[in-house]
Amino acid sequence: AQSVTQPDIHITVSEGASLELRCNYSYGATPYLFWYVQSPGQGLQLLLKYFSGDTLVQGIKGFEAEFKRSQSSFNLRKPSVHWSDAAEYFCAVGAAIAAGNKLTFGGGTRVLVKP
Amino acid sequence: DGGITQSPKYLFRKEGQNVTLSCEQNLNHDAMYWYRQDPGQGLRLIYYSQIVNDFQKGDIAEGYSVSREKKESFPLTVTSAQKNPTAFYLCASRGTSGTGELFFGEGSRLTVL
Numbered sequence: 001a002q003s004v005t006q007p008d009i010h011i012t013v014s015e016g017a018s019l020e021l022r023c024n025y026s027y028g029a030t031p032y033l034f035w036y037v038q039s040p041g042q043g044l045q046l047l048l049k050y051f052s053g054d055t056l057v058q059g060i061k062g063f064e065a066e067f068k069r070s071q072s073s074f075n076l077r078k079p080s081v082h083w084s085d086a087a088e089y090f091c092a093v094g095a096a097i098a099a100g101n102k103l104t105f106g107g108g109t110r111v112l113v114k115p
Numbered sequence: 116d117g118g119i120t121q122s123p124k125y126l127f128r129k130e131g132q133n134v135t136l137s138c139e140q141n142l143n144h145d146a147m148y149w150y151r152q153d154p155g156q157g158l159r160l161i162y163y164s165q166i167v168n169d170f171q172k173g174d175i176a177e178g179y180s181v182s183r184e185k186k187e188s189f190p191l192t193v194t195s196a197q198k199n200p201t202a203f204y205l206c207a208s209r210g211t212s213g214t215g216e217l218f219f220g221e222g223s224r225l226t227v228l
Binding site: 006032034040041042043044045046049051055059084090093094095102103104105106107 | 119121148153156157158159160163173179203206207215216217218219220221222224
C-alpha cells in the first residue's frame with residue numbers, strides 16, 4: 001500500500017530565511033509526487049508535481065522540490081520565505097493515471113513565519 | 116471560470132440527522148473524490164468515482180454514502196451512522212489527461228451539535 005510521511009508537524013521560520021519541508025513516501029512502482037498548499041479554511045492548491053525526467057522540479061510561488069529515489073523522498077524547498085507562505089503543506093503520492101488510482105496524502109506540515 | 120464548487124461552506128447538524136454536501140464541477144473531469152480532513156491527520160479518502168453511475172469506497176467509507184448520476188455532480192451524504200462526523204470535507208476532481216493532479220473545491224465544514 002502506498003503511504004506518505006511528513007515528519008515535521010510544525011515548522012517556524014523567520015521571514016527571508018530558507019525553508020525545507022520533508023516528505024518520505026512508500027510506493028511499489030514509479031510514483032507521481034505532488035506538493036499542495038492550504039490556507040486556513042480553504043481548499044488545496046497545487047504547488048508542483050513530479051512524474052518523470054529532471055528530479056529537480058520547479059513550482060509556483062518560488063518553490064522547488066527534489067525527487068530522490070534512493071531515499072524515497074520528495075522534499076520541498078524555498079530559498080527565501082515570505083509572510084504569505086504561512087500555511088499548511090501536504091505531500092501526496094499516486095500512480096500514473098489509470099482506472100482506480102487515487103492520491104494518498106501525508107499528515108501535513110504547518111509553517112509559521114516570524115517577522 | 117472552470118472549477119469545483121462545494122456547498123454549503125458551513126453546516127451544523129444535530130446528532131442523528133443525515134446531511135448532504137454538494138460538489139459540482141465544470142472542468143469536464145471524469146473522476147471525482149471526497150476527502151475528510153481532521154487536524155494532524157491529513158486527508159483521508161471517503162469515496163471516489165471514475166465515471167457516471169459508478170463509485171468505490173475509499174479508506175473511511177463507513178457512515179457515508181454518495182451518488183454519481185451526472186458527470187458534473189458528486190454529492191456526499193453524511194449519515195447518522197457516522198460516529199464522529201465533525202470535520203472539514205473536501206471534494207476534488209481529476210481529468211484523464213495530464214499527470215494526475217487533483218483539483219480541489221474550497222471545502223465544507225460540518226459541525227455536529
